Amino acid sequence: MFKIAVLPGDGIGPEVIEEGLKVLSAIEDKYKLKFDVKKYPFGGEAIDKYGVPYPEETKNACLSSDVVLLGAVGGPKWDDLEGDKRPEAGLLALRKSLGVYANLRPAVLYPPLKEASPLKNELLQEGLDILVVRELTGGIYFGPRATIAIDYGFKAYDTEVYQTSEIERIAVIAFEAALKRKKKVTSVDKANILDSSRLWRKTVEEISKRYPEVELNHMYVDNCAMQLIKNPSQFDVILTSNMFGDILSDEASQLTGSIGMLPSASLREDKVGLYEPIHGSAPDIAGTKKANPLATILSVAMMLEYSFDLIDAANDIKDAVNKVLEAGYRTFDLGKGIILNTQEMGDKVVEYV
Amino acid sequence: MFKIAVLPGDGIGPEVIEEGLKVLSAIEDKYKLKFDVKKYPFGGEAIDKYGVPYPEETKNACLSSDVVLLGAVGGPKWDDLEGDKRPEAGLLALRKSLGVYANLRPAVLYPPLKEASPLKNELLQEGLDILVVRELTGGIYFGPRATIAIDYGFKAYDTEVYQTSEIERIAVIAFEAALKRKKKVTSVDKANILDSSRLWRKTVEEISKRYPEVELNHMYVDNCAMQLIKNPSQFDVILTSNMFGDILSDEASQLTGSIGMLPSASLREDKVGLYEPIHGSAPDIAGTKKANPLATILSVAMMLEYSFDLIDAANDIKDAVNKVLEAGYRTFDLGKGIILNTQEMGDKVVEYV
Numbered sequence: 243m244f245k246i247a248v249l250p251g252d253g254i255g256p257e258v259i260e261e262g263l264k265v266l267s268a269i270e271d272k273y274k275l276k277f278d279v280k281k282y283p284f285g286g287e288a289i290d291k292y293g294v295p296y297p298e299e300t301k302n303a304c305l306s307s308d309v310v311l312l313g314a315v316g317g318p319k320w321d322d323l324e325g326d327k328r329p330e331a332g333l334l335a336l337r338k339s340l341g342v343y344a345n346l347r348p349a350v351l352y353p354p355l356k357e358a359s360p361l362k363n364e365l366l367q368e369g370l371d372i373l374v375v376r377e378l379t380g381g382i383y384f385g386p387r388a389t390i391a392i393d394y395g396f397k398a399y400d401t402e403v404y405q406t407s408e409i410e411r412i413a414v415i416a417f418e419a420a421l422k423r424k425k426k427v428t429s430v431d432k433a434n435i436l437d438s439s440r441l442w443r444k445t446v447e448e449i450s451k452r453y454p455e456v457e458l459n460h461m462y463v464d465n466c467a468m469q470l471i472k473n474p475s476q477f478d479v480i481l482t483s484n485m486f487g488d489i490l491s492d493e494a495s496q497l498t499g500s501i502g503m504l505p506s507a508s509l510r511e512d513k514v515g516l517y518e519p520i521h522g523s524a525p526d527i528a529g530t531k532k533a534n535p536l537a538t539i540l541s542v543a544m545m546l547e548y549s550f551d552l553i554d555a556a557n558d559i560k561d562a563v564n565k566v567l568e569a570g571y572r573t574f575d576l577g578k579g580i581i582l583n584t585q586e587m588g589d590k591v592v593e594y595v
Numbered sequence: 596m597f598k599i600a601v602l603p604g605d606g607i608g609p610e611v612i613e614e615g616l617k618v619l620s621a622i623e624d625k626y627k628l629k630f631d632v633k634k635y636p637f638g639g640e641a642i643d644k645y646g647v648p649y650p651e652e653t654k655n656a657c658l659s660s661d662v663v664l665l666g667a668v669g670g671p672k673w674d675d676l677e678g679d680k681r682p683e684a685g686l687l688a689l690r691k692s693l694g695v696y697a698n699l700r701p702a703v704l705y706p707p708l709k710e711a712s713p714l715k716n717e718l719l720q721e722g723l724d725i726l727v728v729r730e731l732t733g734g735i736y737f738g739p740r741a742t743i744a745i746d747y748g749f750k751a752y753d754t755e756v757y758q759t760s761e762i763e764r765i766a767v768i769a770f771e772a773a774l775k776r777k778k779k780v781t782s783v784d785k786a787n788i789l790d791s792s793r794l795w796r797k798t799v800e801e802i803s804k805r806y807p808e809v810e811l812n813h814m815y816v817d818n819c820a821m822q823l824i825k826n827p828s829q830f831d832v833i834l835t836s837n838m839f840g841d842i843l844s845d846e847a848s849q850l851t852g853s854i855g856m857l858p859s860a861s862l863r864e865d866k867v868g869l870y871e872p873i874h875g876s877a878p879d880i881a882g883t884k885k886a887n888p889l890a891t892i893l894s895v896a897m898m899l900e901y902s903f904d905l906i907d908a909a910n911d912i913k914d915a916v917n918k919v920l921e922a923g924y925r926t927f928d929l930g931k932g933i934i935l936n937t938q939e940m941g942d943k944v945v946e947y948v
């Protein structure tokens with residue numbers, strides 16, 4: 243029996259998680275499965291209750307589960323806390339404690355949602371199907387940092403740091419993913435400036451020799467930020483560092499116009515994974531029933547596929563989402579159509595599953 | 596007599612510089628001025644001749660001139676050189692030696708070029724007129740760095756570092772610029788993760804108290820990468836660090852669809868400045884006469900305005916460029932119209948000046 247630790251979190255997190263779990267139950271019924279699902283406090287909610295964003299109890303539960311399903315964390319209420327006491331610090335600690343170094347963020351244009359993309363239609367003719375593979379447990383997110391008083395004011399620093407083994411293992415993930423896709427990896431760095439990027443480029447180059455079927459090209463991060471807009475269909479898999487991946491995956495997802503639709507998986511060598519929608523906690527719409535639960539529902543599908551090898555069940559969910567969209571159902575963020583609220587959208591997907 | 600050090604550089608650099616100087620001569624004639632214009636080797640060209648990208652002679656000339664006008668540097672020929680021997684190292688040394696810490700990058704949509712923008716027309720209804728103010732002589736571009744052999748492979752690091760005084764002076768530039776525009780500054784950082792960003796945010800907040808007329812908001816860099824695409828007209832002045840500015844200014848300029856049109860100025864407290872088109876050396880089209888010289892021509896206009904206080908002359912150039920576009924003239928990169936090559940476009944602007 244698979245053990246699932248669920249962290250609803252803050253803002254719209256609990257609302258979209260509810261719908262994700264609803265769809266998961268539907269899968270249990272359909273396939274006569276039983277998952278062991280338990281919820282734990284995390285993020286701002288945990289700060290309010292226990293003073294810390296990632297309490298021991300939650301950590302123990304996550305570490306002894308097969309997967310973690312996360313809603314979203316953060317909100318203005320906790321924005322003035324110090325660095326290590328914020329909801330985001332909990333997220334970083336969660337990723338690090340699970341050791342899930344490979345963050346997979348698919349940015350896909352759903353054909354029925356073409357109109358929601360900010361890009362001109364002629365740029366979308368070949369569709370948009372990019373997988374950003376972002377390194378998630380290294381780089382400037384975890385390197386040495388400090389703020390030091392000096393003669394006039396302060397000096398503050400953060401360190402972008404990578405070692406060969408960290409780059410190798412994330413590169414392997416990207417090349418393996420490319421094998422199942424269009425066999426193209428674009429590795430993004432700033433090797434014309436950064437030492438860490440030059441090590442990145444050299445190491446990726448080495449790993450690529452094991453994958454002669456996969457085409458590798460390198461791109462500077464500034465150029466990639468342009469190329470994503472100019473010609474998004476040139477990309478298949480984008481492989482990059484934690485910081486650059488944070489920026490580029492958000493940019494890529496915005497191009498689809500349906501950020502409320504996009505799931506993510508964070509993985510390590512074995513089948514353990516952390517699954518979450520890529521959208522945030524959206525405190526402004528929390529409680530209004532406007533949240534789009536599809537990103538969480540699709541995160542559940544990724545969980546079934548990557549961690550549980552339940553490919554049919556995963557496909558059922560993906561097909562159901564496609565059919566719901568094709569039938570014209572939309573949440574508020576997706577533009578014109580038959581507008582459903584959060585719960586109604588969850589129910590509709592269950593119906594099609 | 597103003598002294599101008601001209602560094603044509605590599606790729607299309609010399610070609611677009613030629614046209615910029617042509618327009619500068621036209622201004623000399625029209626206003627009975629005389630500029631002292633001399634060219635010096637820089638970038639790949641200088642590496643080939645002297646083994647270094649920023650030779651002493653060039654450095655001395657730049658430091659004793661009123662302004663530096665730069666074409667572009669770099670190309671595949673020099674891509675395999677070590678970090679400190681590359682054309683880009685010359686660019687960094689140039690910026691640092693001049694002390695031009697404030698990089699101003701306007702991203703403007705020229706109404707006749709609306710169709711060239713990758714964004715859907717409804718997003719462009721209010722136009723697009725963003726000024727990115729990028730810190731240029733600090734941050735991870737200049738912090739401590741190293742590559743160290745370890746048990747398995749290497750460990751490489753780079754340091755993002757800022758101190759209060761550096762943030763203060765660039766913030767002042769942004770607020771002053773906003774006063775002359777729509778009075779809105781968006782400061783971009785990653786304060787939920789980075790120590791340096793938290794110092795950045797606090798310092799900008801302090802400076803903003805001197806500018807009660809200017810509205811300040813803070814935005815995370817990943818969100819900014821999205822918002823630029825989702826709703827670009829929300830921005831007036833974007834204030835950010837060297838690394839984030841590199842990425843976001845390229846993204847913003849791509850949104851205009853006319854990166855070949857965009858100039859930049861790099862300034863310090865006095866009137867000394869470095870002016871350059873934001874596009875690169877484009878080795879693929881060098882020698883084909885396809886390069887768009889308008890970004891360089893508009894950089895000349897910025898130079899006249901910011902460093903020489905020749906506002907009328909600067910406006911003449913800007914008006915001429917607008918009229919040329921309105922009359923339907925285009926270079927290859929700008930899409931449909933009466934297509935001119937590099938020289939013809941330079942001549943056309945001279946004609947309208």
Ligand SMILES: CC(C)[C@H](C(=O)O)[C@@H](O)C(=O)O
Pocket residue numbers: 330333488787788817
């Ligand atoms: C909330 C924040 C710490 C986080 C990150 O930067 O990794 C988020 O932006 C993300 O991309 O998951």
Ligand SMILES: CC(C)[C@H](C(=O)O)[C@@H](O)C(=O)O
Pocket residue numbers: 434435464683686841
């Ligand atoms: C060429 C490169 C070093 C440079 C930078 O990163 O600053 C360029 O991208 C720019 O933005 O001027």
